Amino acid sequence: MSVENGIGASVRRKEDQRFITGNGHYLDDINRVGQAYGYFLRSPHAFAKISNIDLTAAKAAPGVVDIFTGADMVADGVGGLICGWGITSKDGSPHNAPPHNSLAVDAVRHVGDQVAFVIADTLQQAKDAAELIEVDYEVLTPVTNISKALAPGAPQIHEEAPGNLCYDWELGDKAAVDAAFANAAHVSKIDLVNNRLSPNPMEPRAALGEYDAGSEELTLHTTSQNPHVARLIMSAFLGIAPENKLRVIAPDVGGGFGSKIFVYAEETTTIWAARKINRPVKWTSDRSEAFLTDAHGRDHVSHAELAMDNDGKILAFRVSTQANMGAYLSTFASAVPTYLYGTLLSGQYKIPSIYVEVQAGFTNTTAVDAYRGAGRPEATYVVERMMDTAARDLSMDPTEFRLKNFIQPDAYPYETPVIMTYDSGDYPLAMNLAKEMIDYDGFAARKAQSEANGKIRGIGTAAYIEACGIAPSAAVGSLGAGVGLWESAEVRFNPTGSVTVFTGSHSHGQGHETTFAQIIADKLGVPIESVEVVHGDTSKVPFGMGTYGSRSLAVGGSAIVKAVDKIVEKSKKIAAHLMEASVEDIEHEHGVFSVAGTDKQMTMGEIAFAAYVPHNYPADLEPGMAENAFYDPLNFTFPAGTHIAEVEIDPATGIVDIVDWAAADDFGNIINPMIVEGQVHGGVAQGIGQALLEGVVYDDDSGQLITGSYMDYCMPRADDLPSFRITTTNTPCPSNPLGVKGCGEAGAIAAPAALMNAIVNALGKDIDMPATPEKVWRAINSN
Amino acid sequence: MYSFDYERPSGVNEAVSAVGEDDKFLAGGQTLLPTLKLRLAQADKLIDLGGIAELKGISVSGSELSIGAMTRHVDVANSADVKSAIPALSHLASHIGDAQVRNRGTIGGSIANNDPAADYPAALVGLGATVHTDKRSISAEDFFIDLFETALEEDELVTKVTFPIPEKAGYAKFPNPASRFALTGVFVAQTAQGVRVAVTGAGPCVFRQTDMEAALSSNFSAEAVSGIKTEASGLSADIHASADYRANLISVMAARAVQAAS
Numbered sequence A: 001m002s003v004e005n006g007i008g009a010s011v012r013r014k015e016d017q018r019f020i021t022g023n024g025h026y027l028d029d030i031n032r033v034g035q036a037y038g039y040f041l042r043s044p045h046a047f048a049k050i051s052n053i054d055l056t057a058a059k060a061a062p063g064v065v066d067i068f069t070g071a072d073m074v075a076d077g078v079g080g081l082i083c084g085w086g087i088t089s090k091d092g093s094p095h096n097a098p099p100h101n102s103l104a105v106d107a108v109r110h111v112g113d114q115v116a117f118v119i120a121d122t123l124q125q126a127k128d129a130a131e132l133i134e135v136d137y138e139v140l141t142p143v144t145n146i147s148k149a150l151a152p153g154a155p156q157i158h159e160e161a162p163g164n165l166c167y168d169w170e171l172g173d174k175a176a177v178d179a180a181f182a183n184a185a186h187v188s189k190i191d192l193v194n195n196r197l198s199p200n201p202m203e204p205r206a207a208l209g210e211y212d213a214g215s216e217e218l219t220l221h222t223t224s225q226n227p228h229v230a231r232l233i234m235s236a237f238l239g240i241a242p243e244n245k246l247r248v249i250a251p252d253v254g255g256g257f258g259s260k261i262f263v264y265a266e267e268t269t270t271i272w273a274a275r276k277i278n279r280p281v282k283w284t285s286d287r288s289e290a291f292l293t294d295a296h297g298r299d300h301v302s303h304a305e306l307a308m309d310n311d312g313k314i315l316a317f318r319v320s321t322q323a324n325m326g327a328y329l330s331t332f333a334s335a336v337p338t339y340l341y342g343t344l345l346s347g348q349y350k351i352p353s354i355y356v357e358v359q360a361g362f363t364n365t366t367a368v369d370a371y372r373g374a375g376r377p378e379a380t381y382v383v384e385r386m387m388d389t390a391a392r393d394l395s396m397d398p399t400e401f402r403l404k405n406f407i408q409p410d411a412y413p414y415e416t417p418v419i420m421t422y423d424s425g426d427y428p429l430a431m432n433l434a435k436e437m438i439d440y441d442g443f444a445a446r447k448a449q450s451e452a453n454g455k456i457r458g459i460g461t462a463a464y465i466e467a468c469g470i471a472p473s474a475a476v477g478s479l480g481a482g483v484g485l486w487e488s489a490e491v492r493f494n495p496t497g498s499v500t501v502f503t504g505s506h507s508h509g510q511g512h513e514t515t516f517a518q519i520i521a522d523k524l525g526v527p528i529e530s531v532e533v534v535h536g537d538t539s540k541v542p543f544g545m546g547t548y549g550s551r552s553l554a555v556g557g558s559a560i561v562k563a564v565d566k567i568v569e570k571s572k573k574i575a576a577h578l579m580e581a582s583v584e585d586i587e588h589e590h591g592v593f594s595v596a597g598t599d600k601q602m603t604m605g606e607i608a609f610a611a612y613v614p615h616n617y618p619a620d621l622e623p624g625m626a627e628n629a630f631y632d633p634l635n636f637t638f639p640a641g642t643h644i645a646e647v648e649i650d651p652a653t654g655i656v657d658i659v660d661w662a663a664a665d666d667f668g669n670i671i672n673p674m675i676v677e678g679q680v681h682g683g684v685a686q687g688i689g690q691a692l693l694e695g696v697v698y699d700d701d702s703g704q705l706i707t708g709s710y711m712d713y714c715m716p717r718a719d720d721l722p723s724f725r726i727t728t729t730n731t732p733c734p735s736n737p738l739g740v741k742g743c744g745e746a747g748a749i750a751a752p753a754a755l756m757n758a759i760v761n762a763l764g765k766d767i768d769m770p771a772t773p774e775k776v777w778r779a780i781n782s783n
Numbered sequence B: 001m002y003s004f005d006y007e008r009p010s011g012v013n014e015a016v017s018a019v020g021e022d023d024k025f026l027a028g029g030q031t032l033l034p035t036l037k038l039r040l041a042q043a044d045k046l047i048d049l050g051g052i053a054e055l056k057g058i059s060v061s062g063s064e065l066s067i068g069a070m071t072r073h074v075d076v077a078n079s080a081d082v083k084s085a086i087p088a089l090s091h092l093a094s095h096i097g098d099a100q101v102r103n104r105g106t107i108g109g110s111i112a113n114n115d116p117a118a119d120y121p122a123a124l125v126g127l128g129a130t131v132h133t134d135k136r137s138i139s140a141e142d143f144f145i146d147l148f149e150t151a152l153e154e155d156e157l158v159t160k161v162t163f164p165i166p167e168k169a170g171y172a173k174f175p176n177p178a179s180r181f182a183l184t185g186v187f188v189a190q191t192a193q194g195v196r197v198a199v200t201g202a203g204p205c206v207f208r209q210t211d212m213e214a215a216l217s218s219n220f221s222a223e224a225v226s227g228i229k230t231e232a233s234g235l236s237a238d239i240h241a242s243a244d245y246r247a248n249l250i251s252v253m254a255a256r257a258v259q260a261a262s
């Protein structure tokens, strides 16, 4: 028996009606009586000492309520922003996390660094006043490039981080890898740059701070992917207010891609200032500020080497990476190039030994942290460009080379040399499907046809893996995480049979209101229209860890299932009582409780009503029908698959035309295929953006951000993209009750490597992202 | 944005007499308003040209096409008169920016602004057009002076542009991937006065490529220009394209413009 709008149905998204009719409640839609407006004066310099800030004229400007500087926050005892994941260097020392004040104290370290917070009756007045602030800067020479920052003699950005080093980390068995390389028949090498990206969610960050002098409660509306984590950090580390006196609400949020996980200076300053002025204050980032201050993604420089035997079997893999952290260590920045990266370097392959070392360092740039995929796209890019290079060196077809080295479907659980235990999958199946979809065997004929038309055709594969469902608390705790990564849920029936689901996950575009409702519809037979999903308010939902790392369904959904199981247990007892049967004889399916071997049955709605109106009720049972649950995952989940891209290049201009795209992804079980397909499309679009179009550029000498607007930062648009051929393979995840793996990041992880391999295949030589027309044209015209 | 006064006159004379030293004419606002919002520009007063009927419209008389300064890109793109007289001009207008920009932006605003990457300057110079103002008539080549600089005086108002109708013309644009302005655009025309080749986007200001004009005069074909190189020194260079690459694009786009000419 299946249920209408249950698990597996492509239900249209419940939330879209309000989004597309302009009835969503985004942060800037929320206003308070008497609200003032905040504006940040930002550093025009990449690196400078501040010798004096003169506020006299600005404070006297019309409409100004108050102006704060870093000294005011320090005097008030507000702590600095923190990094929540401690990384230990090779030599056993903890990573360097220099102080990070919300408002600059003594120095600014990137263009856009916060210098002062101006609050006025109107935004225009705040901006006018900001122009009257006189800051005396002693301008210093900046460094923006990570390799230059880590080289001897580079400008010293923080006293606390000699040589600009944050950490020098390693993972794997170096001696085993060195030995394997010494005896290898073949060694392939590659040098790669993983370009820096700006996240660009459609809704910029914003904050509305309020203080109630009566209750002494602070309320922060903010664009967050994890409001409870924001509250915890602001309470425990910054001392903004005790946790019980701070409410954080993240209403409808227009995209995040990771950038809204972090606790930033602006939101922190806004809520702190609301109490100082005892008046609501709102700050809304404009797009220029977003380019300057939203945490960026990627920015790695890597060298990789692969050792192989005579048959093309992989023996060992070693990788050395430099990771740019930006000017300060953002909330989870340290984990991205380490435990979210090094641990994925086995890819889908049986590699006997792996060694990776990562040097992370500071530069005079915007902080870098998790961005869609976070570490895993960087790992996939290194592994998959490496595999194509090795296949090319051995004159093997790159898909044959991969198939030869894949972990086989009967090998699970498979322990990699870099910590992870893969639980399930079928890598050859996905690869063969993708090859069929794109007619891989017909490529040679298509290439010849392109050549006849004066074009250069290429095909490229990426067989990616990611670790999602982040994450088992004990495991991440042992690796340095400062938090647990479980999730919470409450399933609450109303007396009339409708349901409210409270989840600690947060939706900022993912469609939880639909997917989570489908779980309830399926398990408890409640129509999805009667299911309300509540999230994003620390006063409404139980403590939750939020949404990132493709964790919402695998972890948050599993918490909902646990709560549903408790509801079913209790309902069985009520049903047994009402139908005068023993609990053991009660059978349950999709919200219908029946007595085995009879035609007696009751619905979930009838039972919920009986629980709230317990006139005829088991004596030993509590009334009511609401259950909560916390779910801590047993393992990561491991979505994996193969994407194949086919391109045609115009040699006269270097323009890359993506002519075909095939993707076969293993996401485990699927609740809503339409939403999953949308996530793949969006992810692939972002990945194509990274490979062809996007890239943050700083001026080397001045440290100015050149790509500070859409005139220069190139986002992917619909006409840059092909039609995608997409399918899924579904090996259920054994570690969670839904058997799901997560799908939100896969496209962004797979696409850059697949597309770059296609371009390299066409050109016959290596080229770095973004593969702009000029770069491609130069590659064609150079020897 | 800083605060400013706003006026909406209904005639050219009224507009010109209203404009003071720190005032600005407002046409489609597609350049002016973003720069005001970002506080990169400031005006005491904006004089909105949107209410002046005589500045709008397209007409053909004999061998000349006339387009009013306040005519929007979308109207030039869709005009049956333009399509039959100079199809390349309609094609050019239909590839400016995006639909929103074409629905607001005007030919007068575009040429008065003289963005080095704007499309219209190539058409004006390529066709040997004349810019008419409230004071005088200026040949296109004399009108566009340098980066964001024209022959216009502070209070001078563009009223219309007249284009001699060519025998054949074509435009090929290589868009900047981010902004979609012309990274390099080449307008080629076969006119009564000879062949003209105008290049936009590649340098600080629109310019004629005379080597290509000479080659096309004896052989109006793509092959005649695809091999002609433009000296890279003097061309623009930025994160999107080096001068070398722009020089290459001039040859490629010129050939494609000739191919497309009709």
Ligand SMILES: Cc1cc2nc3c(=O)[nH]c(=O)nc-3n(C[C@H](O)[C@H](O)[C@H](O)COP(=O)(O)OP(=O)(O)OC[C@H]3O[C@@H](n4cnc5c(N)ncnc54)[C@H](O)[C@@H]3O)c2cc1C
Binding pocket: B024, B025, B026, B027, B028, B029, B030, B031, B032, B033, B049, B069, B070, B073, B095, B096, B097, B098, B101, B104, B105, B106, B107, B108, B109, B110, B111, B112, B113, B117, B118, B119, B120, B152, B156, B157, B158, B159, B179, B180, B181, B182
């Ligand atoms: C996203 C985007 C993409 C774009 N892409 C392209 C593109 O691909 N190609 C391209 O060519 N352009 C492009 N543009 C520019 C656009 O097409 C407009 O032509 C341009 O912005 C100016 O026209 P406007 O009517 O909006 O003028 P406004 O912005 O109103 O004015 C511009 C300047 O001209 C002055 N001015 C306006 N009218 C007159 C007049 N009649 N006489 C004297 N001075 C006058 C104003 O005072 C102001 O200084 C783009 C713009 C945007 C925002």
